[in-house]
Amino acid sequence: MKKTLCSTGSHSSITQSAVNRRRFLSGMGALSGLALTGHFPHYAQTGATKFAADPFSLGVASGDPLPDGVVLWTRLAPDPLNGGGMPSQAVTVKWEIATDERMKEIAQRGSAVAAPEFGHSVHVEVKGLKPGRWYWYRFMVGSAVSPIGRTRTAPALNARLERLGFAFASCQHYETGYFTAYKHLADEQLDFVVHLGDYIYEGAPAANRPRKHNSPEIISLEDYRNRYALYKSDPDLKLAHAAFPWIVTWDDHEVDNNYANDVPEDKQTRSAFLERRAHAYQAYYEHMPLRRSSLPRGSELRLYRRLRFGDLAEFSVLDTRQYRTDQPCGDGNKSLCPEALNPQATMMGAEQERWLFNNLDRSKALWNVIAQQVMMARWDSGPGLEQRLSMDKWGAYPAALNRFLNLLRERKPSNPVVLTGDIHSNWVADLKADFNNPDSAVVGTEFVGTSITSGGDGMDMRPDVEQQMGENPHIKFFNSQRGYVRCHITPKQWQTDFRIVAAVTKRDEPINTRASFVVESGKPGPVSA
Ligand code: FE
Ligand code: CA
Numbered sequence: 001m002k003k004t005l006c007s008t009g010s011h012s013s014i015t016q017s018a019v020n021r022r023r024f025l026s027g028m029g030a031l032s033g034l035a036l037t038g039h040f041p042h043y044a045q046t047g048a049t050k051f052a053a054d055p056f057s058l059g060v061a062s063g064d065p066l067p068d069g070v071v072l073w074t075r076l077a078p079d080p081l082n083g084g085g086m087p088s089q090a091v092t093v094k095w096e097i098a099t100d101e102r103m104k105e106i107a108q109r110g111s112a113v114a115a116p117e118f119g120h121s122v123h124v125e126v127k128g129l130k131p132g133r134w135y136w137y138r139f140m141v142g143s144a145v146s147p148i149g150r151t152r153t154a155p156a157l158n159a160r161l162e163r164l165g166f167a168f169a170s171c172q173h174y175e176t177g178y179f180t181a182y183k184h185l186a187d188e189q190l191d192f193v194v195h196l197g198d199y200i201y202e203g204a205p206a207a208n209r210p211r212k213h214n215s216p217e218i219i220s221l222e223d224y225r226n227r228y229a230l231y232k233s234d235p236d237l238k239l240a241h242a243a244f245p246w247i248v249t250w251d252d253h254e255v256d257n258n259y260a261n262d263v264p265e266d267k268q269t270r271s272a273f274l275e276r277r278a279h280a281y282q283a284y285y286e287h288m289p290l291r292r293s294s295l296p297r298g299s300e301l302r303l304y305r306r307l308r309f310g311d312l313a314e315f316s317v318l319d320t321r322q323y324r325t326d327q328p329c330g331d332g333n334k335s336l337c338p339e340a341l342n343p344q345a346t347m348m349g350a351e352q353e354r355w356l357f358n359n360l361d362r363s364k365a366l367w368n369v370i371a372q373q374v375m376m377a378r379w380d381s382g383p384g385l386e387q388r389l390s391m392d393k394w395g396a397y398p399a400a401l402n403r404f405l406n407l408l409r410e411r412k413p414s415n416p417v418v419l420t421g422d423i424h425s426n427w428v429a430d431l432k433a434d435f436n437n438p439d440s441a442v443v444g445t446e447f448v449g450t451s452i453t454s455g456g457d458g459m460d461m462r463p464d465v466e467q468q469m470g471e472n473p474h475i476k477f478f479n480s481q482r483g484y485v486r487c488h489i490t491p492k493q494w495q496t497d498f499r500i501v502a503a504v505t506k507r508d509e510p511i512n513t514r515a516s517f518v519v520e521s522g523k524p525g526p527v528s529a
Pocket of ligand 2: 380381382383384385386387388471
C-alpha cells in the first residue's frame with residue numbers, strides 16, 4: 001500500500017505546496033459562497049487569506065473509525081512553529097473523501113470551518129460511509145491542496161470478522177531520536193493504529209541529543225500548539241497518520257510529567273496548573289482526530305471511549321490521568337506506604353470505572369481490549385524481601401487494581417487483553433487474579449509497548465530487569481529497544497509482534513520482529529510463539 005501514499009511523502013508535498021502557493025496567491029477570493037457545515041456555523045465570514053507557505057505543513061490524519069464514518073483532521077499552519085501563521089479570522093476548508101487513491105470516485109465532499117479559537121484545526125465527522133473498507137481523503141483551502149490520506153471504516157457491528165490488524169505505539173520524545181519506526185509502521189498491513197500517550201513531551205531542550213525542542217517548558221496555549229506543530233512536522237509521523245485511522249489517548253507528558261488530576265509535578269498552584277491543563281487539553285484536541293464528544297470544556301476533556309470491530313473486538317480506551325487520585329507515597333520506586341492502601345484510591349475516577357466495568361460486563365465481543373497508559377502487572381524491583389513498586393503505576397493503587405482484577409475473575413469478560421505504554425520498554429505479562437498470591441489464576445494478558453524514541457536507542461535486556469525476573473514470574477518477556485507493537489486478531493488467536501528498530505539516534509534504520517507471543521481464545525495468558 002506504500003505507493004498509494006506517495007503524495008504524502010515529503011519530496012512530492014514540498015513540490016506540490018510550492019505550486020499551490022503560487023496558485024493560491026493568484027487565486028484569492030475562491031473561498032466565498034461555500035455552505036458551512038463544521039463546528040462553528042456562526043462563522044459566515046471568511047477572511048481574504050494569504051498564505052506565506054503551505055497551510056498543510058502538519059499533514060492530515062483520520063481517526064476513531066465507526067462502521068459508517070471516520071473523523072478527518074488537519075490544521076492550517078503556514079508558519080507552524082510560530083503560532084501557526086494564520087490570520088485571526090475563521091477560514092472555510094473544503095474536504096473530499098473518495099473510494100480510490102486518485103480521488104476520482106468521490107464518495108462525499110463538504111466544507112468545514114477552521115476557527116482561530118481552535119488553532120485553525122479542522123475536525124470533520126464523516127457519516128454515511130460503507131463499513132470495513134478503505135477511503136482516501138484530502139482538504140483544500142483556496143488553491144492549496146493537502147496531501148492525500150488513507151483511512152478505513154470499522155466493520156459492521158454484526159460482521160463476523162475473521163481478522164483484524166492494528167499496531168500500538170507511545171512515547172515519542174522528539175529530541176531523543178528519529179521517528180523511523182513510523183515510516184515502517186506506514187508500510188504495515190493494518191486496519192488502524194492505537195496511540196497510548198506521550199505524543200509530545202513538555203520539557204525544555206536538552207544538550208547532546210539528535211534533535212531539539214523549540215522552547216522552554218511549555219505552559220501557554222501557544223507553547224503547546226508550537227510543540228505539537230514541531231512533532232507533527234516530522235515526515236515519518238505524517239506518513240503514519242496518512243496511512244491509517246488512529247485511535248488516540250494521552251498519558252502525562254501531554255500536560256506535565258507524572259501529573260495526577262489537578263496535582264502537577266512542578267511547583268504550580270492548583271489554579272495555575274488547571275489553567276495549564278486547559279491549554280494542554282485544548283492543544284491536544286486541536287491536533288488529534290477526535291470527535292465533538294471530546295471537545296475541551298475548560299480544564300476538562302472526555303477522552304475515554306469505546307470502539308467496536310464487528311463481533312471480534314471491542315476497545316475500551318482509558319484516561320488514567322485526568323481523574324486519578326494523587327500518587328499516594330510521592331513519585332519514584334519504593335515500598336507501599338500506608339496511604340497506598342486507601343480503598344478510595346482510583347486510577348480512572350468512579351464514573352469511568354463504572355463505564356469500563358459495564359462495557360466489559362455487557363460486551364459480546366470475543367476479544368476485549370483495554371487500551372491504557374501505565375503498567376498493571378506487578379513489577380517488584382526490590383531485591384529479596386524488599387518490595388519496591390513504581391508509584392505512578394497500578395501497583396501503587398492496589399484498591400483500584402484489585403477492583404479491576406476482581407471484575408475479570410468474577411464476571412469473566414471474554415479474552416481480556418490490556419495494552420500499555422509509558423515505560424519505554426516491551427513487556428509481556430500474565431495478569432494474575434491476585435499479585436500477592438503467585439498461585440492465583442491468570443485472568444488476562446498485558447502487552448506493554450516500547451517507545452517510538454523516548455530514552456534513545458535502548459538495549460535488549462536491562463541488567464536491573466534481568467536480575468529481578470526471578471521475583472516476578474508472571475513477566476514473560478522484556479526488551480527496551482524502540483519501535484511499536486503489531487497485533488493480529490482472529491477468532492481463535494491473538495498474535496503480538498514486537499517490532500524494533502536497530503537505533504533511533506541514526507536515521508533510516510531497518511525494523512525487525514524481536515519476539516512474538518500468542519494468546520489462544522479461552523486461555524488467558526500469553527505464550528511465546
Ligand atoms: Fe513516555
Ligand atoms: Ca523483592
